Each structure stands twice: as structure tokens, then as C-alpha cells.
Amino acid sequence: MVETQRLICASAEVQEQGPGIGFPLPDEGKSRRSGFVVRYKGVIHGYVNRCAHVPVTLDWQEGDFFDLTRHYLICSTHGAQYLPETGRCVLGPCKGKSLQKLHMVERGGNIFLIESSTEESPL
Ligand code: FES
Structure with missing residues (x-):
């Protein structure tokens, strides 16, 4: 197992309960994938940007993942609400299902995506 880290952005770009x-994420077969990172209660959380109900992106306007209370992530299509900390759907048509969590770390003022692959290291 090889782990790589990819710089996503500076920590300051991800504001508390903000956009x-x-x-981008590696494509999965023919389907394009993207991820997103938000900050909630001071902690960053990253997910694949794909609703657990129907495989569409969550945000209607780019970066707009929180609902009006700023305590839930919301899907703009049918309004499923997800807990920011776990990605679990607590209200809506996919209640009980979860967003796909991404392994993110915040270090040295930056946010990284940790990606794992089974490819052998060239070293
Ligand atoms: S597509 Fe997200 S709630 Fe239906």
C-alpha cells in the first residue's frame, strides 16, 4: 500500500462553516468524480461530492454545501441533510446512508488529501 498526499489548499481558505x-478526484470508470473539504467546529472534513441518494453533486452553486443553519451539509437536488463530522444522512430520501469520506489532514497551514493505492512504489 502506497500513500501519497496531495496539496488541496491553504488552511485559511476553508473557513468555519463557510464555503x-x-x-478533482481520479475518475471512476466513466464517471467523473470530485471531492470537497469543509470546516466544522474547527475540524476539516472531506467527502466525495456525490449524494448518497442519486449520484449527483451536492452543491447547486459551487462550494455551497452547508444548509441555512450551517450545521448540516445539504444536497441541492432533493434536500438530503448530512452530518458534517461523519457524512451520515439524517434527513431526506437517503436517511441512514453516508457520503464517502476522504482522508484529509491539516498540517503546517495547508490541507492535504491522503490517497492510498496498491501500486508498488518505484523505489
Ligand atoms: S439527489 Fe441528493 S437528495 Fe436526492
């Missing part, structure tokens, strides 16, 4: 920062 999320999106980033």
Missing part, C-alpha cells in the same frame, strides 16, 4: 473547497 467548501472543491478538487
